[in-house]
């Protein structure tokens with residue numbers, strides 16, 4: 001029987017990063033993955049393929065809507081080769097997952113293909129078509145991730161009533177896609193198909209889209225996506241989804257309790273994700289799973305069984321790849337006797353629509369609720385030379401700072417390259433910078449990042465230069 005210092009179950013961004021860091025720290029490591037490709041949700045059916053389609057559809061939209069403004073004329077019609085677009089996405093995924101094979105090899109991590117399940121606290125059975133193999137592991141890291149969630153009355157047929165996984169491999173562009181859920185995944189994929197010509201209706205239960213982000217961001221993104229042709233139905237509670245042949249009817253009640261129906265050829269159900277532990281046999285090791293289906297962990301990401309840890313989407317907290325990665329590193333370093341730490345307040349959240357939406361720290365609504373005395377500085381993207389040059393004038397940077405100490409408490413951006421811009425905010429907040437610290441740093445001109453400096457100036461003493 002093979003024996004390991006660490007066995008990692010699941011090869012998503014949590015699992016493979018944990019495995020690499022364990023190997024770097026000298027531990028004999030195995031990673032168990034039930035699929036033939038490594039990389040988990042993120043690389044196979046999440047972050048990477050969705051960004052590939054967002055980029056392809058963005059290029060198309062630029063060509064049909066904005067090239068002309070730049071004096072670029074295309075003789076004849078611009079056409080979509082949807083199959084090629086989907087094939088390109090598949091090849092991006094393939095290159096990326098192969099990169100993980102390379103990294104496993106480089107770090108001498110044993111890759112075991114099959115479903116991992118506990119036999120007891122220190123033994124794991126790996127089941128595949130070739131039969132069962134049992135390994136012994138001094139420590140185990142559970143990184144089994146999540147799967148799309150649904151509503152109890154919705155039967156996902158995965159053809160017309162679909163999740164994000166199917167939406168990434170459609171064979172045709174929908175005529176009318178009804179998206180249930182105005183969160184990150186629904187908006188990103190909704191925007192992809194809107195750009196490609198579909199009618200897109202987003203039906204959201206809460207009174208605004210991206211409800212966990214700053215209200216100003218929800219408002220701005222709604223405004224911009226409406227301009228792009230997406231229809232929004234907030235405060236609508238979906239009560240039924242029915243398919244008849246190639247038609248799907250979605251029934252909802254609005255806030256006045258009036259029944260509304262939407263008919264489309266596809267319905268994308270994007271109502272969140274559920275932690276995934278099916279087949280893991282946690283009970284055999286005595287690992288506790290809570291009522292939400294998450295594996296219970298303490299602040300060291302240790303389960304109630306002391307040699308078993310859990311990370312990523314299968315535990316509490318934001319379901320984000322970079323959060324899973326940080327947790328993977330934390331557990332590896334803890335096992336090596338170090339004392340790592342994660343500041344969950346500084347895990348940024350991003351929506352990769354265009355304009356992008358990015359956020360870190362507290363929202364204005366949270367600060368109000370926590371009764372924190374704060375000040376706010378906001379700067380519009382349209383006032384930047386860089387934005388005018390590219391034509392990306394939607395959005396803003398908003399900085400929230402402590403009224404007394406000027407410490408930055410939250411940064412919320414809507415705009416071109418917001419996903420990259422937020423890194424400056426994370427760095428500043430990690431070092432507990434004040435708004436004035438950011439305001440006094442030189443930002444290259446012309447860049448979108450100048451909006452961060454200007455918003456910091458606005459937050460410091462309401463003294464932006466360019467507005």
Ligand code: FAD
Nearest residue numbers: 010012014034040041042046047116145312313319320321
């Ligand atoms: P996962 O990536 O889910 O990996 C878990 C792995 O464990 C899977 O490969 C699974 O097959 C394997 N597994 C499960 N059980 C077993 C078992 N018993 N034996 C063996 N193997 C097992 N996050 C971002 O940060 N940025 C984004 O842009 C982004 N975009 C997304 C877009 C979409 C459409 C979706 C669906 C998600 C997106 N996410 C994004 C979320 C991100 O994908 C997840 O947060 C991330 O993948 C979680 O990583 P993980 O390692 O916890 O689990």
